[in-house]
């Protein structure tokens with residue numbers, strides 16, 4: 298497989314290591330300084346591009362790949378209100394695209410357990426209130442994390458009492474806060490609390506609390522390797538395919 302790396306930051310560098318370990322060729326590396334090289338000429342002969350950049354640049358980068366007929370795997374978070382638009386473009390053009398808010402296998406197992414647990418709680422009742430907490434390093438640009446949003450969506454699809462989420466992110470200047478204080482969270486919204494500290498790669502906790510007990514689903518990433526490996530496996534899966542894919546397709 299001949300790959301392009303778009304975004305040569307923490308994830309891009311880890312992806313480069315995994316691509317080399319798995320015997321793939323890297324035909325192009327694009328970062329902010331040479332962003333102009335993301336064009337048809339430089340993408341010629343590339344099988345798959347792996348895009349991990351910023352919320353402000355992901356849409357245009359993915360669009361360019363699709364317009365140049367190059368399959369693209371993206372994991373950039375914080376921009377996905379426009380994801381459906383690109384998925385539609387991909388289908389129209391007969392291209393290939395893979396998106397996941399989290400490429401770690403364990404997190405994707407947690408996504409499944411989270412949906413099942415929400416459905417069970419919906420069935421049994423028990424007076425449980427649900428909340429989500431995500432903890433990440435201080436350089437993370439978006440809040441809440443894409444993973445926390447996927448967890449919230451999984452609960453909303455399966456727990457009739459919840460119809461949306463709000464982000465409670467104390468101390469995050471650039472957070473997309475929907476409410477200022479925890480007490481403001483309406484009963485039909487899931488509160489997502491975002492915490493930024495140190496070098497934490499990612500901790501996600503879904504908590505159900507009743508008057509009598511606390512039930513938690515918790516996942517902690519120990520390093521970025523698992524994320525980069527998942528993205529490279531997704532690129533291998535996408536290579537030679539057409540269509541729109543996500544982790545559920547890969548795990549099947």
Ligand SMILES: NC(=O)c1ccc[n+]([C@@H]2O[C@H](COP(=O)([O-])OP(=O)(O)OC[C@H]3O[C@@H](n4cnc5c(N)ncnc54)[C@H](O)[C@@H]3O)[C@@H](O)[C@H]2O)c1
Nearest residue numbers: 304305306307308328329349350354372373374398399400
């Ligand atoms: N889906 C997942 O599993 C997963 C895992 C980790 C990180 N992420 C997300 O991936 C993104 C990148 O994470 P990171 O930790 O590597 O961040 P990072 O800040 O270390 O790297 C981002 C890189 O993108 C570069 N960049 C900026 N504009 C660009 C442009 N126009 N073209 C090309 N490159 C450009 C920056 O210079 C930087 O090197 C974030 O949105 C993060 O939340 C997703």
